[in-house]
Amino acid sequence: MSIDLTAQVRGIKDDYKYGFRESDAHYTFKARKGLDREVVSQISEMKNEPAWMRQFRLKALEVFWQKPTPTWGGDLSEIHYDQIHYFMRAADRQGQSWDDIPAEIKRTYDRLGIPEAERKGLIAGVGAQYESEVVYHSLREDLQNKGVIFVDTDTAVREYPDLVREYFGTVIPIEDNKFAALNSAVWSGGSFVYIPAGVKVDIPLQAYFRINAENMGQFERTLIIVEEGAQVHYVEGCTAPIYTSESLHSAVVEIIVKKGGRCRYTTIQNWANNIYNLVTKRAVAYEDALMEWVDGNLGSKLTMKYPAVHMRGKGARGEILSIAFAGKGQHQDAGGKVIHEAPYTSSRIISKSISKNGGRSSYRGLLKVVDGAKGCKSNVVCDALILDPESRSDTYPYIEIEEADVKIGHEASVSKIGEEQLFYLMSRGLSEAEASTLIVSGFIEPLVKELPMEYAVEMNKLIQLQMEGSVG
Amino acid sequence: MNPQVLTIEGLRVGIEGKEILKGVDLTLRRGEVHALMGPNGSGKSTLSYALMGHPAYEVLGGSVKLDGEELLELEANERAKRGLFLAFQYPTAIPGVTLANFLRHAVTNIRNPDRLEGSDLIPMREFRKELKAAMDELGMEADFARRYLNEGFSGGEKKRAEVLQMSLIKPAFAILDETDSGLDIDAVRTVSEGVNRVVERERTGVLVITHYQRILNYIRPQFVHILFGGRIVESGGPELVERLEQEGYDWVRAKYPVEAAIEDELEAHASSASAPAV
Numbered sequence: 020m021s022i023d024l025t026a027q028v029r030g031i032k033d034d035y036k037y038g039f040r041e042s043d044a045h046y047t048f049k050a051r052k053g054l055d056r057e058v059v060s061q062i063s064e065m066k067n068e069p070a071w072m073r074q075f076r077l078k079a080l081e082v083f084w085q086k087p088t089p090t091w092g093g094d095l096s097e098i099h100y101d102q103i104h105y106f107m108r109a110a111d112r113q114g115q116s117w118d119d120i121p122a123e124i125k126r127t128y129d130r131l132g133i134p135e136a137e138r139k140g141l142i143a144g145v146g147a148q149y150e151s152e153v154v155y156h157s158l159r160e161d162l163q164n165k166g167v168i169f170v171d172t173d174t175a176v177r178e179y180p181d182l183v184r185e186y187f188g189t190v191i192p193i194e195d196n197k198f199a200a201l202n203s204a205v206w207s208g209g210s211f212v213y214i215p216a217g218v219k220v221d222i223p224l225q226a227y228f229r230i231n232a233e234n235m236g237q238f239e240r241t242l243i244i245v246e247e248g249a250q251v252h253y254v255e256g257c258t259a260p261i262y263t264s265e266s267l268h269s270a271v272v273e274i275i276v277k278k279g280g281r282c283r284y285t286t287i288q289n290w291a292n293n294i295y296n297l298v299t300k301r302a303v304a305y306e307d308a309l310m311e312w313v314d315g316n317l318g319s320k321l322t323m324k325y326p327a328v329h330m331r332g333k334g335a336r337g338e339i340l341s342i343a344f345a346g347k348g349q350h351q352d353a354g355g356k357v358i359h360e361a362p363y364t365s366s367r368i369i370s371k372s373i374s375k376n377g378g379r380s381s382y383r384g385l386l387k388v389v390d391g392a393k394g395c396k397s398n399v400v401c402d403a404l405i406l407d408p409e410s411r412s413d414t415y416p417y418i419e420i421e422e423a424d425v426k427i428g429h430e431a432s433v434s435k436i437g438e439e440q441l442f443y444l445m446s447r448g449l450s451e452a453e454a455s456t457l458i459v460s461g462f463i464e465p466l467v468k469e470l471p472m473e474y475a476v477e478m479n480k481l482i483q484l485q486m487e488g489s490v491g
Numbered sequence: 492m493n494p495q496v497l498t499i500e501g502l503r504v505g506i507e508g509k510e511i512l513k514g515v516d517l518t519l520r521r522g523e524v525h526a527l528m529g530p531n532g533s534g535k536s537t538l539s540y541a542l543m544g545h546p547a548y549e550v551l552g553g554s555v556k557l558d559g560e561e562l563l564e565l566e567a568n569e570r571a572k573r574g575l576f577l578a579f580q581y582p583t584a585i586p587g588v589t590l591a592n593f594l595r596h597a598v599t600n601i602r603n604p605d606r607l608e609g610s611d612l613i614p615m616r617e618f619r620k621e622l623k624a625a626m627d628e629l630g631m632e633a634d635f636a637r638r639y640l641n642e643g644f645s646g647g648e649k650k651r652a653e654v655l656q657m658s659l660i661k662p663a664f665a666i667l668d669e670t671d672s673g674l675d676i677d678a679v680r681t682v683s684e685g686v687n688r689v690v691e692r693e694r695t696g697v698l699v700i701t702h703y704q705r706i707l708n709y710i711r712p713q714f715v716h717i718l719f720g721g722r723i724v725e726s727g728g729p730e731l732v733e734r735l736e737q738e739g740y741d742w743v744r745a746k747y748p749v750e751a752a753i754e755d756e757l758e759a760h761a762s763s764a765s766a767p768a769v
Contacts, residue, residue: 438546443583444593445567446543446576447656448600454568457596461587461639 038291039130041123043107043232046150050106052234056080059204062106066173066207069180079193079203086197092352092383093321098295103236103267105205107150113171114155124149133227142254144169146226148239151207162220168213169224172240175211182213186244190273190301190329198297202238202271209239209270214249214280223252223285228268230294236267243273245280245308252283265293265320274302276310278332283311290318292348298324306332306361316343316353325383327356330364337366340466345378345410354384354415359395359425370401371463374410381413386429390421398428404462405435406455434462494557494574495521497664497696501553504534504541510551511537513721513753519664522694526707526732529718530740533754535700536580538718539668543577544570557663572604574663576695578653578670584641590652591622591636598659625658629685646673647682654685661689664696671706683709704736719743720750 043049048065050058059080063073088095114120117134128134128147137145137157144158146169153171162169168179175183193203210226230237245251268290276282282302290296296319302310312326328337339355357366372380382401403412414431436458444454460467497519504512511534519525529535541548542555544567555562562570585593599612612618622636629651641649650670657665667686671679683706689695690710699710707729715731716723719740724747725731734742744751 437583439583440585442543442545442567443579444585444597446571446579447593447597447660448568448571448604449596450568450600451566453596453600457588457593458585461585464587464639 037131037289039127041127041231043109045121045123046107046109046232047111048106048108049232050104052104053101054080054103054105054205058105062205062207065106065108066176068176071184072176075188075193076204076206079200082193083197083200083204086200088197089323092323092381093350095295095297095321097265098267102264103234104232105236105238106207107232107235108152109149109231110152110154113153113174115157117155120154124154127229127231128155128227131227131229133225136225141222142225143220143222144224146171146210146224148208148226148228148237150229150231150235150237153208153210158224162218165218166213166215167218167220168211170211172209172211172242173207175242179211179213182244183211183242186242186273186275188273190275190303191271191299196299198269199271199299202240202269202299205236206238206240206271208237209241209272210243210253210255211241212243212251212253214243214245214251216246216277217248218246219250220252223254226253226255228255228270230266230268234264234266236269238268239270241270241272243275243282243284245274245276245282247277248279249277250281252285254285254287256287256289265295267295268298268319269295270298270300272298272300274300274310276302276304276308278306279308280305281309281311283313284326285313285315287315288317288319288322290322292318292320292346294319296322296324298322300324300326301329301356302327302337303329303331304335304337304364307334308332309336309338311338312340312355314339314341314353314355316341316351319349319351321350321352323352325354325356325385327358327385328366329358329360330366331360333361333363335361335364337364339366339368339370341368341370342463342466343370343372343380345372345374345380347376347378349378351378351380352383353380354382354401356385357387357397358385359388359392359397359422362391362393363395364392365396367397368399368401369466370399371466372401372403372412373406373459373462374403374412375406377407377409377411379411379413381415382431383415383417385417385419386427387419388422388425388427392422393424395422395424396426400428400430402431402462403433404459405433406459494560494663496556496558497575498556498559499542499553500556502538502541502555503551503553504537505549505551506537506547511721512541514553515718515721515723517698517716517723519696519698521663521696522690523714524690524697524699524710524712525714525716526699526701526712527716527718527723528702528704528732528735530702530754533718534721535702535718536668539577539580539666539698539700542570542666543567543575568600571660571662572601576657576660576662576665578650578657578665578667580669580672582641582644582649582653584639584643586639586642588640589637590640590655591619593640594618594622594636594656594659597656601660621659625655628658628688629655630681631655647675647678650674650678650682651685654682654689657695658685658689661693662695663693664698665689666698666700667710668700669702670699671701671703676705679706680709686710704732707732717743719747720753722750724750 147155158169304310343351343353345351355368499517502515717725
């Protein structure tokens with residue numbers, strides 16, 4: 020099943036298949052390049068937002084200006100904030116049927132296979148964001164009847180103002196970091212998901228993010244609230260065309276999982292190689308809740324992303340599974356953060372990175388246990404595989420333990436594909452490329468087997484495609 | 492493709508700049524079983540790796556032909572596709588890759604050598620059936636196929652898995668490199684019976700490399716060769732095995748003093764040259 024994951028992953032070869040583009044001549048609105056109070060106010064105005072949200076944005080803009088650009092992680096010095104369009108409206112209204120969508124935009128989603136997956140009933144709901152705004156949205160009727168809300172965040176601000184106001188910016192405050200502040204100032208689109216107490220959504224909700232125009236900045240804002248005992252799996256995918264100048268994707272994702280709730284958030288991102296992908300993702304898990312991040316990072320020029328789980332209630336669990344694949348000219352600085360703020364919480368981070376053709380991948384992770392959080396358990400495993408001498412891998416594990424009564428495990432390994440492994444497989448008729456692919460898929464197997472079957476199959480295909488023609 | 496003769500002529504092989512094989516001549520025909528014996532460090536494993544095309548082993552001269560086609564220019568996978576198989580002394584672990592998945596790739600490639608890589612694997616159902624039958628013959632439990640290739644396998648499991656691969660790949664010629672080492676007598680018997688079945692069914696030509704005669708009680712060679720100082724110095728029938736068993740290599744040393752000197756020198760070098768780390 021899994022929507023168009025096949026289609027998305029097909030793009031990750033050196034010749035990126037999702038590099039196609041449509042004209043932006045038909046767009047109904049395009050903010051001028053650059054960032055100032057006027058542009059921010061204009062975005063708010065275009066959306067007819069309430070005053071509190073406009074103030075939130077303007078305050079965030081100040082914070083963004085004040086905060087220095089991080090000097091750790093990747094090289095951010097080449098981002099030209101004045102060369103970016105912070106808002107583009109591609110269609111004048113949102114469709115509930117694909118027939119309502121302008122033909123140029125619908126064509127894109129057809130090529131990505133999304134309407135088809137929806138027809139086949141493989142997903143419970145779809146949100147499709149094109150540039151700054153969501154152009155299509157749907158949710159299965161029975162879920163609507165149970166009180167599940169799955170809309171774009173702009174709509175949520177209008178239609179569910181109380182819910183949004185209660186949670187918006189509470190998990191990731193404006194001041195959190197420079198890019199969270201940027202997003203808070205110019206955010207547009209993203210998903211708002213609300214699962215009422217006890218409701219279990221059995222098949223995934225899917226969001227799809229597409230950048231089409233050049234010099235476009237995409238700043239979606241996602242907020243997921245899982246009430247007590249409720250359950251949801253949210254999946255997002257991302258692609259963009261290839262342009263000569265860089266684009267910026269800087270999302271904020273906030274998740275609240277209440278007592279006994281479960282949330283799994285799966286990302287398969289496959290950006291073109293000129294996208295800066297600087298995303299802040301954080302969840303708060305209350306008593307006995309489970310939060311899982313499954314994060315597949317492929318493509319982009321630079322990704323800096325460390326999904327976090329704050330375990331704030333007794334017995335809460337956090338899991339982060341991350342795969343990063345850094346190819347030519349790419350830097351994947353990824354990992355995860357687990358913060359144990361309550362007793363008897365447990366967490367696990369499994370990170371696997373692969374570097375080839377001069378790519379660079381880094382694991383950057385934080386494990387923190389606060390004073391008084393007794394009986395916590397955490398296990399961190401990060402493994403890196405380097406496919407050639409030009410490629411690079413680094414590990415930056417940060418561990419802060421303020422409590423004595425904890426069980427902590429940390430393992431890290433870096434390996435190279437061994438000559439003996441290659442020879443052994445080749446002596447059984449596998450070409451060098453096929454043998455490397457098999458070794459790589461074996462390398463990520465401990466993680467892939469955690470995925471639902473259909474995603475596991477896709478992930479393997481993805482690796483196969485990434486490896487094709489990479490050797491010899 | 493169904494080659495009938497494997498011809499090794501004047502094969503000279505070095506590793507890390509050191510010449511180990513100094514001109515090996517050997518001819519194997521389909522259905523024949525040859526034993527290659529020799530003391531530790533005589534170059535037996537070097538021969539097996541060089542025949543299969545290990546990149547660390549440098550061919551300094553000579554030829555290896557299958558029905559007249561030169562193999563030495565070919566990569567290991569191409570040699571495999573043409574019908575050559577090596578049962579490793581130290582099979583390498585591939586973490587995360589199940590035996591079943593690996594074998595499905597291997598068998599597909601060898602049976603359909605011209606197929607586009609990565610496409611059209613043998614249908615799962617068909618392959619599973621075949622795999623199960625082959626595992627049954629070797630007395631292997633079905634869930635063994637789901638284990639990661641050679642990872643945490645005992646010595647016996649590794650060798651059994653090698654013979655399992657051989658029985659599914661059905662090679663024209665197989666080199667068994669110290670297949671009996673580290674096995675108890677029951678395991679030697681099981682593994683040998685597996686090899687014999689393949690020989691019988693596929694008329695596989697086999698080169699059994701060993702320095703114990705034990706496995707040769709089960710896999711009966713018609714031809715026996717002694718590799719000593721980088722050359723085959725003696726060839727004969729099963730009586731050679733008996734003689735080595737009774738007298739050891741002293742008579743060989745006495746008869747071939749030049750090779751004995753080389754052998755002494757190689758002995759020191761052997762640990763680094765003959766076997767890759769597991």
